[in-house]
Amino acid sequence: MALKLQRSSQEIISIVKRLAIDNFAPRAGKYDQENSFPYQNYKDLQEYGILGLVIPKQYGGLGADSLLLAQVLKEIAKGDGSTANTFNMHCSVIHILNEMANEEQKKRFFSEVLTHGKLFASVTSEPSSSLRGAFKPSTIARKVPGGYVVTGTKHFASLSSAADYFNTLCFLEGAESMEDGAIMLVIPRESAGVTVKETWDAMGMRGTASNTVHFNECFVEERNAIGAPGDALRKNVTDIYSFGFASVYTGLAEAALDFTTHYVKNTTFKPDPHPISHYPNIQQRVAEMAVKIEAANQLLAHASYVRDHGSEEERVVPITLAKYFATEMVLEVTDMAIRICGGRAYMKKYSLERIHRDARAGMVMPPNNDKCLEIIGKASLGFEVSGGWLPKSKQKGGDPA
Structure with missing residues (x-):
């Protein structure tokens, strides 16, 4: 399938390609050797407005479609895989916010990215749970007046050393199932009770800063709850x-x-x-x-x-x-x-x-x-499937033969 990019998209790709060749690639070995996050690469991405790649144009972003996103991620990866992998996580959270957040949240969070270069990390994986099966977070959100109190541990949290916000999948205390208990909270890094422990020392992708994040009785304002409980499952984002x-x-x-x-x-x-x-x-x-x-x-x-x-x-x-x-x-x-x-x-x-x-x-x-x-x-084989947190396994129309 041959798809052509718009002229403005080609200009964006040219900028990213040049950054990858001139800046990211020469630095990649150092970040890999030091097991350190590529902060300078992100300063470059901010300088050229690339952090807002998938933020819709109506909010001041570049409004990239999927083809442009794919091309940008590929070009960044050619320079440094860790920068590409973490930028994918940042863009993924922005996409989720665009799909699930209310208008006030979109304006507030997107402005933080575009004006101040803020980064968003996705923190879902946990030491005691696995996404291989029926995932249920052990990180608990307890409803209190004005918001939630979060306690739990997330690991393999890419971008965690540099992120300003953690988009965190929690389980609502007292809920009976993921359908009514899965809740997504955007937790500011500077919140009391948030600790990032630098545990990442891996074979590859060493610059991703995929560390462990602890939440200890961390208060999260009601306005930082993204959607209603269960929305993260009902919407395949x-x-x-x-x-x-x-x-x-x-x-x-x-x-x-x-x-x-x-x-x-x-x-x-x-x-x-x-x-x-x-x-x-x-x-x-x-x-x-x-x-x-x-x-x-x-x-x-x-x-x-x-x-x-x-x-x-x-x-x-x-x-x-x-x-x-x-x-x-x-x-x-x-x-x-x-x-x-x-x-x-x-x-x-x-x-x-x-x-x-x-x-x-x-x-x-x-x-x-x-x-x-x-x-x-x-x-x-004719079964219904879903790419969400709870894959379906119901077979359509009986025996597909």
Whole structure:
């Protein structure tokens, strides 16, 4: 599916591409080595107005559609995977606010992003619960006059070291089920009772600051409750995460291909005077990489279109397919790149070594790839499926045979 970007979109992509090449890529190794958050990259994104990428134009943002979001995330990922992954989380929260927040909340929070460069983190995962099954938060929100008191622990909270607000999925004390108990609260970082413990020290995506966040009797104002209890389940707004992951990891694969093509075009081995790009076996391996990436981009283009023009039901499978394929494909492509480029690519001074490690995170990002296959398989067998927090498992029309 060939989709053309608007002229203004092309200008935005050009800005981001230049930032990724000139700024993000040269800094990426340092952030990876130090296990530190890419603050300077976010200053660059703020300076050029990119933090408001998915904020609608009526609120002063860039109003990006899904295709533009995908292209921007890919370009950022080519420079630094950690910046792309965390920016995806920020954009995902903005999207959720746009879908679920009331008018006062949108104006207030979007202004914070556009005027002050505030960042939003999504904090959902917990040490004692898993998104693999029927997820129920252990983080409890107790209703009190004027708001809620939140107690609990979230982990793998990407962006947590830098975020100004935590979009937090909680369970309402006294509720009987997720349908009437799941509540989304935007918790300011400076709130009393909020503590970020720097626990993130991972193999890859080391700059994401995916730390642990503790809430200890933290008061949250009523005006920071997003929607009514259960709305996070009734409205399937979480597919934006999967869509973003598909974009980020496709971008990482493209970065691996770029590294490989540059290497083979500029490497010779005596006595042959020609670069190894002339070798048929190298050409075949590079072709395999290119074909896999093109397939991922086609799935991503289709998912982009369906996200903007399809129904909630129509979106689920294309986005899940794109996420699954991209995060599996990037493993194969980065492995091929290492094989082609040899020992040099295994050295930490080259970006491919970092890209290879960063690529490993995609398959476990929610929904993890086993869950993706379950969703795709159910849809193929005629079951109803949902990309929300509570996937449906009811079969449509009995036996699909």
